[in-house]
Amino acid sequence: MSLPEVHLVAGTVGEALRLAPVALAMREQGRLTAVPVATGTDPDAVGQALAAFGLTPRITLPSGDGHAETMRRFDELWAVRTPAAVVVRDSLAPALAAFWRRVPVLTVDAGRRSGEFGSASALEPQRRLLAQVTTVHLAATPLAAMNLLDERVIPGDTLLTGGTAQDAAQLLATRTLAAPPRGHRTIVLGVPAERAEAIGPALRYLGGRYPDLEVVRAADFAPGLESATLLAQAYLVVTDDEDLVEEALAAYCPVLMIGFAARHAEALHAGSAKLVEPDPAAITSETADLLEHRVRRDAMALGGNPYGDGLAAYRVAQATAALLGHGQFPDPMPVKPTAGVAR
Template sequence: MSLPEVHLAGGTCAEAIRLVPVAAAMRAQGLLAPVLLAGGADPTDVSRTYISLGLASDETLSAGADLATAVGRYDKLWAARTPAAVLVSGDNLAAALAAYWRRIPVLHMDAGRRSGTPMADGVDADRRLLAQVTTVHLTAAPLTAMNLLDESVVAGDVLLTGGTAVDAARMMTARLRAAGTPRPHRVLLVGVDDAHDKPVREAMLDLAARYHDLDVIGAKVSTPDRARLVAAADLVLADDFDLAEEALAAGVPVLVPGDGRGLTEALHAGSARQVDPTTHALVTEISALLDSRLRRDSMSANGSPYGDGLAAGRIAQATAALLGHGQFPDPMPARPQAGVAS
């Protein structure tokens, strides 16, 4: 008897990074047949991201940059190959809508994330719409779970699993060690929005002149190599949540230019730190961390508040339970606060 198929819909490289550990966990548990989908605006890059973490896509959709086209691509696939459930990550509204209209249960990883800023009203509106078509909401942190409860999502449909960026970081680290990949020069990975472009650019030129062994790498655009770059980084400067989460998962300290509102948990934990988005402040803060391994390690020691490395197993178990195979997992244990014994 064949196992129920669960389609894991990756529409960006960031989503693909987070889906691979779940596919691996499903295969290990042996209750479901995971099918990795490569979709979105650049399915080839999504496929390459899967490969960088050791798995290959099972279905590659034609590129669909706009929502209507992407929905149509998923709908066409599921008309011919209907899964028992669909798992989406992040902001993949197209896959969630297509599944919902075909009455396929939707599980949403990283559910409940809200920016809370006026500039992101459109993004948050899409995320709230995604919540309306989701069957099981899989959240990365307590705050995101509370966001859903505040929006009147039924508590029994919300499960705190943690995020799978930590799981993916461990997979990438193991692959790099197995391959014997040599460590490059010191690496500063940068991913910031357009509002901070000028001071960041000036700060990077200053730093490049000061540190001749420093590779400054832009990660503003998601690429299949990003997981490898994050694993090799000494420090990350980012106001992009996905990149910051991946860095924290890999044990890399993060500096956040601006208000850092989307990274509240990491700022409270101390694994990320805010910095004024001015050239002087950026150079001063980055230099202080590059010059002191102790300062970097003290930030990294706080870990990631968005996962514990066991999220993929919980998500695989929750998906199986939704389809009638076993029990739902216990939620991710609460992270002890600093100074409080666990």
């Protein structure tokens, strides 16, 4: 008897890194057939990220020109090959296509909110719309679960699982521990090119004061093993990318976070991330402070990762199986941050 087929839809590298551990957990539990689906504007990059975990997309379906075309493509796919359930993160169009075909939708990292509803970014309204068609909301933190309750999501439809970025970091660590140390303190800069042009030179100026300092751009490293190795050895990450914040904290690397506090309130509360103004002088000053005072940097690292405990993928896989009638739903993640070890 064949196992129920579950499609895990990744439209970005960040989604692929978070859904890969779920696919592996489903394989290990043996109750479901996990089918990674690579979509988005660059499905090859998604496939490359999955490959770091020994996974290959079973289906590759590039997104269309807009949500309507992407929905049509997924509807045609699922008319022929209908899954028992679909797991997404931020991919609204596939979730809508599944919803209209009455296929259950599970959303990982559910309930993330930035408070930037009126900004140019489409993510906030997209995530709120996604919540309306989600069957089971798999929240990474209690705050994310509370956001869903505030939006009148039925409490019984939400499960606190933790975030799978921690699971991904631990899986990749088994292949990155043997990497040789870089021999200096590395600052990872994860910002768009236009912002890097302003911030990069300011940070590199610190090289005159700290000869062991190296500033590198996160975009210059391939997703998966190469990026995980970089974060595992980094002294500090400076970024406005909310995904990179989580990935750095999963590697117990402290973060100077450029942007709105609401994006990562949990990390700010834990002390593992610090908010900084989007000004080169302010960023350079905060960076210099952590370079000059190692104890402050290490205290941030000890704040740990409030977004997961390394067991989120197993909870997501178990919850998906339970939704489809195979076993029971897991217990929620204990509300206790994971402590890190300072390097």
